Amino acid sequence: MTSLSLVPKPFVPFLSFRCHSVTRLRSVATRxxxxxxxxxxxxxxxxxxxxxxxxxxxxxxxxxxxxxxxxxxxLATTSYLDMLNxxxxxxxxxxxxxxxxxxxxxxxxxxxxxxxxxxxxxxxxxxxxxxDVSKGIVxxxxxxxxxxxxxxxxxxxxxxxxxxxxxxxxxxxxxxxxxxxxxxxxxxxxxLDSELLGEGLIPSLQHAHDMLLVDNPKTVPYRATTYCQLVESTFLCNMHDLENNDGPGLESLIGIKSQQYGMHVDAIEKEIKLLSEPVKIFEFEFWKRPESNGELEVHIEAITEGSIHAIISWWVLQLDSEGTIFYSTAPRWIDSNSEIGLRDWCDHWKQCVWFTPGAGVSISEGEKVHLHAAHTCTNILYNLKKTQSVTHEMTQSPLSTGDLHLTLPPERIAIYGDSTYRQFMLEATRNALQGKSHTQCLVIDDSLLLPLMTLHISNRSRVLSLSPGLKEDGARYLEAIADANGFSKDRFEYFREGKAKLAEAYPGEIDLLIGEPYYYGLESGLPWQNLRFWKDRTLLDSVLSEDAVVMPYKGVLRGCAMYLPDLWKSRCCLGSVEGFDHALVNTTLGGCGDLPAGKGSPCLPFFIWQCGETKRLSKKFTVMEFDFSKPITGPCSGDEQIELLKPSVCHGIVLWMDWVMDKENSTVISTGPDERYWKQGVKLLEKPLTVREDGLSSIRIQASLDPSSNGELIITHTLS
CATH class of the missing domain: 3.40.50.150 (Vaccinia Virus protein VP39)
Structure with a gap:
């Protein structure tokens, strides 16, 4: 497969990643x-x-x-509760x-x-x-x-x-x-969001100063200052660089676009090599009208040799005009010895990572690089120049659009660049094709990997792709890479007319129905939302031949009990917040702790490895299985009793999906806590459960899925 190309020339789609700003409303949409x-x-x-x-x-x-x-x-999926804690x-x-x-x-x-x-x-x-209090108004x-x-x-x-x-x-x-x-x-x-500007700070301040505030108003906060630092990190490099990996069919993938991406970099502190001192970038004054755009260039001297894989950025709030009250989102290694650094873990504000292009920019100790920084109304952008040669020149704004932009989150970039993952998918696809000739294959999810793998493994296979999330951009991209690799149009087709028309066009003709499963747009959701694969497979049951193979073969809901003190504290029920009673918001905001009878905390998606201090307290267990070889016929459920053996404090149950790719269970793709590129679902307990040396505690987990309702997987638990 080393001869495969995922990006044909001169057709150059930009495969980039989407920046998920950490906002208090996250992805809630309203009209x-x-x-x-x-x-x-x-x-x-x-x-x-x-x-x-x-x-x-x-x-x-x-x-x-x-x-x-x-x-x-x-409002349970918003970050209000975390912010108020x-x-x-x-x-x-x-x-x-x-x-x-x-x-x-x-x-x-x-x-x-x-x-x-x-x-x-x-x-x-x-x-x-x-x-005169009567004259005061808010x-x-x-x-x-x-x-x-x-x-x-x-x-x-x-x-x-x-x-x-x-x-x-x-x-x-x-x-x-x-x-x-x-x-x-x-x-x-x-x-404010993790990047600072993503919630509309600049346009809001501009309008307020123009239309709503007196001249020279007082403001809280008074100003915000952004900082950045150059770092080397193989982990961060893997989250954007597909151009230089050695995987099959990925070495020529180009056009990766850099955007700031929020993450808890403290969790990878040991995997980061600092290449510079912190550098001050922009100041934004709340007390006066800000400019829509700004730019500057700074010279940064390397404190050691290495490759600049990323720029880590954060901001510091000065809340009062005298400069005595501050709040910082800096990494732990910056503020470990200062008062503003002694803060709790929180999820509403993180650090931001700006990925440098390709394999990074090499630099020697004492050498200087020129960092060009610019900001729009909603973003801060970086561009690195080394001496007089431009290492990465942005010819257009990352916010603009060209002929085709395929945007993927950095975790998906890392997954496609991971040789172990690609080998697993390659073996699973090869096994599914074994013994079949002139195969009609249908890829029903948004995989960019499986259509190409299938075409290459079997020169007699014909592949149909749906790409329901990527849609027309996915169609153009897949058609272009198929053409670039010499796969004729009669061997690959992007089916644009939808599932109903597909069932009419290919009744009983599909020999292989496959997916990773991966659906564009569900990356920030709960891991079992990719059970959409099962629903799609059910809707397309009429297109399958009698001996058709479905891959993955089944999905398994797995879990373990965990010590999660930082996450639990950030999501626990509120009482008094700076002297104001907030207890009545707990149910609506999805708090854990002293909730009314019958009210439990929601199951929420998190990268467990980024959730502060964590520890496993039980063996991994299976809650329920979903058999994809058969269509959904009705509600299904699972029930499991977990024994907590380690003396500790249990704060919740972490749940994830294992995707079993074949009937023999020889290839299993896990999305558990050990795998850092997938989010897990977290069900926090009402109260932390203490497990003593001489005691044995257990938690009963029940799960149910009713496809006839809203499609949500319902998770409940009881303590014993």
Missing amino acids: TMSSQSSQRVFQLRQDPLTGNSEWIVIEENDQTGAPETSPDGL DSYRNRAFRLAIEKTITEPCHVLDIGAGTGLLSMMAARAMRIEESG TACESYLPMVKLMRKVLHKNGMTKNINLINKRSDELKVGSDMASRADVLVSEI
């Missing part, structure tokens, strides 16, 4: 319609088995804080607000969330006994209706409704004279 009497929000929900989406209607018929009408768990963040904002707001005034809170900063501001205006804007409804209840619970005017709008929709009586004297806001 809002309004009238004088009510507002209606349509919440986008996807059926993981079918890939189909539907809009759920969320009504809002009053403005007084009536009982919650949205479905339980609507960040005690260092909360304390820093409280101290800065109390220091900045010393008399009654008009305060604007952009992106108010549960109202924590608004309540801090309202309380701060009561500190001066001589002040205008709080929050665009996401379910959060607005939750905030109203929090304000009511804390007796803070009098001086806080909550408006369900984006800040750029606010108008002085209707929504606000006057321009605000003080701005408090926390609209």
Whole structure:
């Protein structure tokens, strides 16, 4: 297979990875319609088995804080809970607000969330006994209706409704004279993501300064400063470099585009070699109107020799004007000896990685590189130059589009570049084709690897591909690589007309139905959402021949009990947050801990290896199996009792999928905690379970899947 090419010339599609910004709403999609009497929000929900989406209607018929009408768990997948559990963040904002707001005034809170900063501001205006409290007001804007409804209840619970005017709008929709009586004297806001700019900080500040704030307003935060550092890391290199790997058919893959990618780099500290000191890049002042674009060039001297595989970036908030209150997202090796570095693990803000091109930029100790940094309204971009020669010149913005851009997350890049994974898939595909001639093969997922492997292994095979997530871009890409490798059009076809037409066109003619399984767009979801493969296989049952082979043969839901103190703390139920009662948000935000009877924490996706301190407390166990050789016929379930043998504290159950590729179980692709390129599902316990030296504890795990409902896998547990 070494002669295969995945990128034909002159056709050069850009195979890049998508940057998932860590925002408080993550991937929640909404549409809002309004009238004088009510507002209606349509919440986008996807059926993981079918890939189909539907809009759920969320009504809002009053403005007084009536009982919650949205479905339980609507906000559970957001990062609000993690953010509210960040005690260092909360304390820093409280101290800065109390220091900045010393008399009654008009305060604007952009992106108010549960109202924590608004309540801090309202309380701060009561500190001066001589002040006229009646003149103090907070205008709080929050665009996401379910959060607005939750905030109203929090304000009511804390007796803070009098001086806080909550408006369900984006800040750029606010108008002085209707929504606000006057321009605000003080701005408090926390609209920051891991890259800093991804939540719209710059346009929000621009509009606020133009239309909503007085001249020279006070602000909390006062400024933000971004920093970066050059590093060498084989692990990070593998997450973007397919051009220089030695795998079959991948060595000529070009056009990888670099974007900032949020991750917990502390987890790979031992796999990182620092090549430079930290370098200050941009400062963004909250107290004045920012520019939409900016750029600078800095000379960075290498402190040791190596290859620059990535640029790690972070930011530091200065919350007060005097520069005494800070919050930093720097890696542990930067802030280990400073006060702002002593913070809890959290998931709402991470560090960012900018991947340098190809195999990296080699550098000697004392040698200087020129780093060109630029920012748009939403992104910070880097470009490295070594001496007078350009090592990587960006001819267009990473945000622009060309003829074809195939965007993949860096974990998928690493998977395709992993020789062990490719060998597993190669052997599984070869075994599935064994004994078959003139095979009609159907690839039903978004695999870019299997169509090419199948065509190369069997010169008599014909391959159909659906690529339901990549769609037309996937079609053009696969057709181009097939042509580049000399596979005639009668041997490869991208089927554009959908599953129904496919069933009509090829009844009983498919000898091999395969997938990895991998569906574009589900990378950040729970691992069993790729059971969509089973649903698709069921819908296409009529195209299979009598002796057809289905690969993978089955899926196995696996798990183990784990010690997860950092993750549990970040998701535990709230009580008082800086003096404000937040207990009523716990069920809606998916907290673990002291929940009402019958309410459990949701199962959420995480890279376990990035979740701070972790430890296994049980053997791996099987919860249930899914037989892909047969179509889905109805609900299925599993039940397993886990014994906790090690003296420790159990915080939750980690679950994942093993994909058994063949009937003989000879090839198994695991997505468990040992594999760092897949997310696992985490079911946190209501309370940590202590396992003593002389005791034996157990947890019963039950799982059920009803394909006739919304396609969700339901996970429950009981302690014994």
